[in-house]
Amino acid sequence: MEALDYHAEERRKAEFDVEEMKIVWAGSRHAYEVSDRVARIVASDPVFQKDNRTMLSRKDLFKDTLKKAAHAWRRIIELRLSEEEATKLRFFVDQPAYTDLHWGMFVPAIKGQGTEEQQKKWLPMAYKMQIIGCYAQTELGHGSNVQGLETTATFDPQTDEFVIHSPTLTSSKWWPGGLGKVSTHAVVYARLITDGQDYGVHGFIVQLRSLDDHLPLPGITVGDIGMKFGSGAYNSMDNGLLRFDHVRIPRDQMLMRLSQVTRDGKYMPSDVPRQLVYGTMVYVRQTIVADASSALSKAVCIATRYSAIRRQFGSQNGGPETQVINYKTQQSRLFPLLASAYAFRFVGEWLKWLYTDVTERLQANDFSTLPEAHACTAGLKSITTTATADAIEECRKLCGGHGYLSSSGLPELFAVYVPACTYEGDNTVLLLQVARFLMKTVSQLGSGKKPGGTTAYMGRAEHLMQCSCDVQSAEDWLKPSIIMEAFEARALRMSVACAQSLSKFSNPEEGFAELSPNLVEAAVAHCQLIVVSKFIEKLQQDIPGKGVKRQLEILCNVYALYLVHKHLGDFVSTGCITPKQGALANEQLRSLYSQVRPNAIALVDAFNYTDHFLSSILGRYDGNVYAKLYEAAWKDPLNDSVVPDGYHDYVKPLLRQQIITARL
């Protein structure tokens, strides 16, 4: 029997080699093979099944998460998975769990901030999960402003201990994942006080719960902070609250790589460069950009597949109606998001390279590229997560009413994704950091100091401030050089305009505050330029496979011209392009959509997502949407009984006109 495939015709239409595109998407043949194999292991395992997740109560969902985490760990050991494979496995299990923080924050914090001795003591236990750790930084009253944290760690020279304490309600630790119910240990960030002096925020390893009976240790109040956005989603995570009542820890549990407190209470910075911390931030943020492309591509895959199944209007002589993917309005909303998924994938790949590069330089004591790398990862984290959150919701709307069903997968994807806009740096705060860096770069333009890396274009300020766009016809907009110059000119002119406005303020900080909305826009322009330029650079590589490069060129153009259209005000009002050229860009964009159309399904197939990972009836590989929606509906607990619970108490008395006397 042939497998059912409602998308077969769409797949036949593809003009490129999907298998080769899968490798491009994955980054390498090796990455593709690991992903593919591990995804199948997860998808075929009944314990990892997740399609009923949104129907579980908080308690059941949490228990299910503990089970999955334990089972994942068992499979990792049984199959002797490498670190790369284990990470992939957790990724495909796709349910936020305490292990994310243990592996993603606790272990790296000890590695990055612990001395060699400390690493030797704590890491082996953490690697074997004999202890489970979390990362307790954020407080009820302090998120973005880490330096404002209130928890104190006061050194007591009498006992050679730190006393960890929560002096106020707002100093309660609040949000750390894995803290609420599971972690036995935490890296706690607290103000280091010794000899009566406050040395600011430092990290300390604190045991929270007994390894015998899991009860909180004396002086520790710990619990879950409660339900979060959506059903399923991040409610599988025990984001926690934590209060200390004079909890004592040995002095050597302060993470002492960057600075230490001696036996007699002296504070001593070490000679390890503090910039190393920024290296870690570059690392974390590049993973966030990679996650953005994953989340976005999931949403796009669902919306694209369902847009080819769903038909509405346009029936001729009783024939089938038109697939909604054929409507230009649908294409103009969907295809730029498809292009964005690829764009973010490639910029994420480049950020991985950047991290390696920065790390190597740091090891060689070369800090020169760090500010630029830091600004660029902060900015890319911001624009890719904002765009992805918006895009997931847009994909949901593109699925019409059915996108609102949990079984479409999109509501949960949105709910689980949106915190990325806030954690690891609020997106607006990050853009202001980028803007600060840009203003500094602009101010140094006259000084002979050559801007490097992603700001190299600013070195061509003279040209970019006065150049005019060469576009005469819609096709001209396909030239990478034209696109690059337009984006560079726009970004530079917006930065320069801000710098000029700033210079009118006598107090620069006041000016920066007053103009911050404009500065944010300039930062966005700069970051979008980076994404466009990395996509174009990717296309300069050798990309094998029939038609693969051609498709990527189309998507690159879609991405760039979509931005031109969306930010037309920037481009036209800075004089980078004329209104006529803006209209030509838009015209070219429409024609590109027609080129994407026959390849749309294949372009999302190239993500190589299993139905398990997508967890969406609308996004099923075989397109068998309606029968499966109907089938799934009956699984809702409300359908357990024909007459609903509550009918006799609350509906019948009403129908019988006995509501006044009914016992409600």
Add this chain to the structure above:
Amino acid sequence: MEALDYHAEERRKAEFDVEEMKIVWAGSRHAYEVSDRVARIVASDPVFQKDNRTMLSRKDLFKDTLKKAAHAWRRIIELRLSEEEATKLRFFVDQPAYTDLHWGMFVPAIKGQGTEEQQKKWLPMAYKMQIIGCYAQTELGHGSNVQGLETTATFDPQTDEFVIHSPTLTSSKWWPGGLGKVSTHAVVYARLITDGQDYGVHGFIVQLRSLDDHLPLPGITVGDIGMKFGSGAYNSMDNGLLRFDHVRIPRDQMLMRLSQVTRDGKYMPSDVPRQLVYGTMVYVRQTIVADASSALSKAVCIATRYSAIRRQFGSQNGGPETQVINYKTQQSRLFPLLASAYAFRFVGEWLKWLYTDVTERLQANDFSTLPEAHACTAGLKSITTTATADAIEECRKLCGGHGYLSSSGLPELFAVYVPACTYEGDNTVLLLQVARFLMKTVSQLGSGKKPGGTTAYMGRAEHLMQCSCDVQSAEDWLKPSIIMEAFEARALRMSVACAQSLSKFSNPEEGFAELSPNLVEAAVAHCQLIVVSKFIEKLQQDIPGKGVKRQLEILCNVYALYLVHKHLGDFVSTGCITPKQGALANEQLRSLYSQVRPNAIALVDAFNYTDHFLSSILGRYDGNVYAKLYEAAWKDPLNDSVVPDGYHDYVKPLLRQQIITARL
């Protein structure tokens, strides 16, 4: 003891009479008094408490909804509430329930489409809730395209009955609220077939469940369609699925006001004008616009209050940090939404007038204003719901991490609100209807036919196509005449540009399809003009109260200039304003934010929302956010036990290195 009020200082700063503003917001003193009284009745009633809603399982939530609906009905009877008051009561109970559809769709459908005889038979039962009805239109495979519905109603002259049947899986009714578990009856839309001919979609009253035991009648399969977006939210509603297997109903249960089938199976249109149906659409959509301003104002109220409580950065000498509402980036994102809430409120008020006007004209057989009224309500439904959905999520982000907690109220508000973008006309489909109307209006400009109502400005095409904006200084942007002309010119020029592009296509329908993304943008420009113009018209009324009008003028300018900035590409590329004038608009906007700032809390107080209705710890009237967040966290079921369920099975074996042998 004085009541705690963390916002006291903010409230003292207000420069206007908040009590008078409450009346402006409500629409009249009477409306204010009714709202205020009914809101308090609901807020003080323990049965209507809703702060634990997101923690309930689907079944418990549904049972809770049935209880609230029954209790609401009892209170309505006991307190002898008027229809206006009863509607308000259901509004403040604020939990989607089958009664919404019974009162909002089932009853109006019978009123609008039933003959006098039918109304006499069915309405008294419906008014007393002896029967409960829903509105069964949408099918699994058909939403937007109502004419494509597949359910059939075939007349059988032998028995004088209609046979209602679901011929395909995709013809299953899908989505109707109240259908899944509660409704005893439905107005079912089906293709009327008599004498072998298909007369298209008509409405039929069909009993679904026994009034004795609530079991589905023979031939009827009915159930709930399953979980939807979010926790709490619309999961309180039993959106349902419904299949008919040759279900017979008497001929007189076809709704026969507009057309009928005679005893011998003849199809006969009546002499009642079909345009009446459009009158109903105007009604329904104006309520949706009113709901948009409610939902948006709730979100804005929460975000504004919390922005005044939350502090981050900027501490000087150990003093308190800066309230985040003082940051220009926060203001530039929040205050336009505050202004939008007021703008949508006033355009909603105007739509109420429009509906009355249209109704009176229809009764006098004057259909002349109907197409314009229809286009304008369709368009306003689209742009206000899209903007509101986006704004709720923006407000959530503006609350930082804590906005992600269910107890902030914002996740549930978003989840419960977003379907408004899809139901009663998908927002993109509606904008295309507006665009079609605009293209028709433009094409008739030369013909001497004067465009009326909201398109009257198109009558001044000659001027608007060539006028240039007079703005010389930022202050010039405060003049209503300047704003109006810029918005009119932009809207007209975008429509005319579309019309010109369309004229190049030999097949107009092909052209319309190809250019649809541009047409959508032209429609948005037209609808934004309407909102701006109605705000400006409102300000021409006499508005009493110290400083009240002044505040509204500021908000009106914020709304208009925010749109100018957001759609700068439209304004500049059509030559309506210069880049320099765009920059001046932005400058003026920043200065307006400073004027909104001291009044922000009072401006959201003017919505007069109870803490019950807001259901948000961040939005509490007294601003006591952190203590209450902390208190609420402990109520999560996960905190019922210190050691979580699942610890012994899934965590302990892992910590003890016994995972391989554990029984998972």
